[in-house]
Amino acid sequence: MVMNPFKAKPMMEPGEELIATSLTPLTIPAMLARVRARFGDKVAFRQKIAGTWHELTFEQTWRRANDFAAGLIAMGLQKGDRVAIVCESGEPWTIGYFGVSLAGGVGVPLYTELKPTEIDQLLERSGARFLIASSKVLARLGDQFRGVEHLIVAGAAEARSGQPPRFLRRGRPDVVPFDDVALQATDDSRAALQARHVDPDDLASIVFTSGTTGGMKGVMLTHKNFMTNVEMSRRKVQVDEKDRLLMVLPLHHAFPFILFLTGFAVGGETTFENDLLRVRDRLAEVKPTIFFGVPALFEQIYRTILRRAESEGRLELFERGLRIVDVAKRRTGVNLGRLIFREVHQLLGGQLRLMFSGGAALRPETARHFYRLGLPLLQGWGLTEAAPVIAAQDLVQRKFLFSNYYEEHAGTVGVPVDGVEVKLIDVPEKEIYVHLHGEGELVVRGPNVFAGYWEAPKETAEAMADGWLRTGDLGHIDDEGNIWITGRSKYVIVLDSGEKVVPDELEERFSDSDLVEDVCVMPRQKRNKTQVAAVIYPNPDNTLALLAERNEPVTEDSVRVLLQQELDTIGREFAQYKRVTELILSDTPLPKTALQKVARGHVADSFSFDIERWKKSMPAAAPEQEEEEEPAPESAPADAPTET
Template sequence: MKNKFYDYCDVMPMENLKEMIEKKAALMPQMTAFVYPCETGEMKKTYLDLKEDVDAFGAWMYSKKIKDKHVAIVGENSYEWLIVYLATVNGGNAAVAIDKGLPEEEIASLAKMGDVDVAFISGTYYEKNKKVAKKCYNLKDFDDFLSEGRKLLKDGAEEFLNYEIDNEKTATILFTSGTSGVSKGVELTNHNIAYEIVHTSMLFEPKGGVLAVLPFHHAFGLVVGILMVINYGQPIYINKSLKYVKKNMEEFGPQTMFLVPLFVEFFHKQIWSEIGKRGATKAFKGLMKSTDIMLKAGIDVRKKTYGTIQKVFGGNLEYIICGGAALDPMYVKEFRSWGIEILNGYGATECSPCTAVNRPYFRKDGSVGHLVPGIEVKTTEDGEIAFKGELVMKGYYKNPEATADALIDGWYHTGDLGYVDEDNFIYLTGRKKNLIILSNGENISPEELEQDIARDSAVKEVLVYDEAGKIVAEVFPEEDHLGNTAYFEKLKNKVNKGRPLYKQITRIKLRDEEFIKNATMKIVRYKNIPK
């Protein structure tokens, strides 16, 4: 199929998550919704199971007077986490999702910021966080809560079942990652989330199972990686820990994965490292050129030629939807050569989160995707990308000043610099707040330099910033290049070659530990740049 516009995917309409769960249970009751590891091996849950579990947990919550409350969820990715979330939202409460990996005092601070009344905490994190709310429940008792809820329903408790969703009410509070400042609580309504699911799904539809690895407390991991897939009606395998990702891919064989760039970069380096160990780098690059030429001629031999690479991902992987941070187009092209299409996307928590994504047969390398149908995009006079539409947040919780700064006449100002082409594909050039402004008045986007440096196989992580009027690149090298100043001096000269003097890196600093990162593995600039 030619790379051009084609009709949007047919998507099941719905107004809120309660309606979505009810429709799925009615239309495909015995189809698998979730698969996840358990003590006895593997547990499968159908769409009917999902609805019945949500209803039972919701009935139990109502019996405990958890109505019209702010409910925190703290814990690792799990089926239990999702049931608590769906029962909370479908019962008219607001779910406050908090990163379990944060320090205890920060979890407590976010709970206080979100006016949390009740908290559900996984067994692993319960003891450390059992005072974040007036009432805290340990999710190790999940089965008991569910059992009590089922009994309540059997005895005629119908209040939860009969609750009518107010689509304009806050359903979820998600905290921004805070890569350049203090976190804020993003309020998303039932309608925001439903609109996002329906309209973003019009651009892409998986045709098989999905492995969920991104954290559920993050908008991309929850709304796109879970809720959207439920609406598609495809099975989801829940990865409970990143150390099991490789094992889960081999066992489940996903057709689609939703990832952030760090995963893509890691897999890419691992693949080339294995090829390098065999002394086959040059030959393999030649092979890739040959199969690329054949593909352009309509002959696709990628599955047969690169079966060993595809086997790493379970043998069935066709698509990686990548978002959360910028991704070098080089990765897109090389994964395509191996028979795996990376569809780059873009968004923000404040937009529920997805606003653009490349499509399987309508894509542009270097772009962050085609605009989600039904919303508007523009660039401001100073080149900032802004969005308007029904997926834009209600505001920042109890923070009218920050809300007024971000929402201007209904337009959400992203802080990202870029442009939109004639086909409504969005391109990013940098981050407004990250711009390095030199004394000669020149503006430099550090992301441009970081991308060029990160392409080198010896670089694991890099951060570019201004230090006393000079451009500095701080690098965390791969293990076999730690402390190798001579190598990185040569790399600096290579990156600087052909650049205007004002865009050249003055110095490369080497570090011996990773940068501080947030939940989606973005480097947190303000915590890493020397004061």
């Protein structure tokens, strides 16, 4: 048979093309070897502990992770064994996780603020034989560690001295200080490490996530899931070895973890900071080029900028600058923010080229606040089940500086990252049909989509639709391919009239009010009818100030009247059927997820409202600090190189 040399090759799927053209290896061990060879003595990550900078180069990271892996194998770690990690972001977390990956284990990162009973349950569910935990976390835990055979303690002076914490002496786990794990390595375990092969389809992590609904599920993510998402993120953010990244979010969550991994994989320098009160200091010291955060953090940063201007008697000057920026933008499209607000840029380090928000929906108004300052604050969208990035906004400097494009598109999460396909499907149970209004549930497929839920085949099947991951997010896609998220399909309130209310739409608008700190819109049954209710935690400072301005007494009734007036005013912007018919006040902040989203599954439908408790409930603002004073930690890494 004669072959036709001109016959077209079959087109590759987007995911296949991404893998074929990727600059990123498909496993974490292969990535570690690559960056070690390329960047060797360059600083990989750093952290300030007790006033002293502790650093690790890529070469040191490789060596320490390999030593840790060999130690784990000597302690009995088999390929596929689960290793739970419950400690703050920094050297023990990263070396521990990389070591587990090199040894062929599966990392199970857990949130440090989980209740002891929750950690205990997840240890049992995951079948973790090893637990890496910080002494700070262990101080809160009880005696039981279900199924754990080896407890590795990071930063515990008691463990280093051979005296385990009091509550472990009665327990079964073998207690080993973190730095002593490498000392367990033998020639045999090092040989076993060299022979242990990790495949792209091997599990890298089981990430337990409850999202906003409660009921934790273990998301199984492979090396290929993570590393293809690293490549997708690298292309989208255009990060390289010249970038300096400041990480202030906990690494147990997929969003900060993949951004850290992306910066590491290209040779960037990452600084960890676990204390949010120190973020301003770190921005000024580190001078990052890229800064990642969640919406709540960026809102706090903007409020801090306003407070600083007010405390220095320059608020009027600041507002005049904003008006000049607005006029120039409106008349010419040119953004003068960087020129007018140079001092604000210096406050944030002076070298930021990009700020990126994820983990929760960024309010368009928050993004526009930073645009006016000449700072690009973009956002992405994803799910833990997609490792996690699905789509993100692109930064095109020409558009940012010389057009109104970003102001007009502040509500979009951008276009899908390379290698990922996104489409809309109908949601019949909510009477949502794409052909009627162009809106539907967003479904996704690509090499980053998870391998399933841990020991939950039924839930895994429910999450998929003909090979596509059901995100549960409602939205539409514009002519440019930008995705606009409008809400969660499961939370859509279907009224008796058949009309539908999307809670996210109302919550976003209510959150614009200075009187509203937290809000959750939910359905309520009254007289056998479905009605729209709003649970609101009023902002104590602003609400009390307004009551004082009006010379009104501080009572539950006066607060309720004030909030009801606010809801009524905002409600007039919406159709009659969307308006809130019941206001429920909370005297404490609503329950949140680790990334500061309101945890709907934990919001009750009845709250007490005690005036005195409410007045004391607002967390104190971060203090202005002229000089940094840091308390000494329990211990610093024993052999970390330092530079003051």
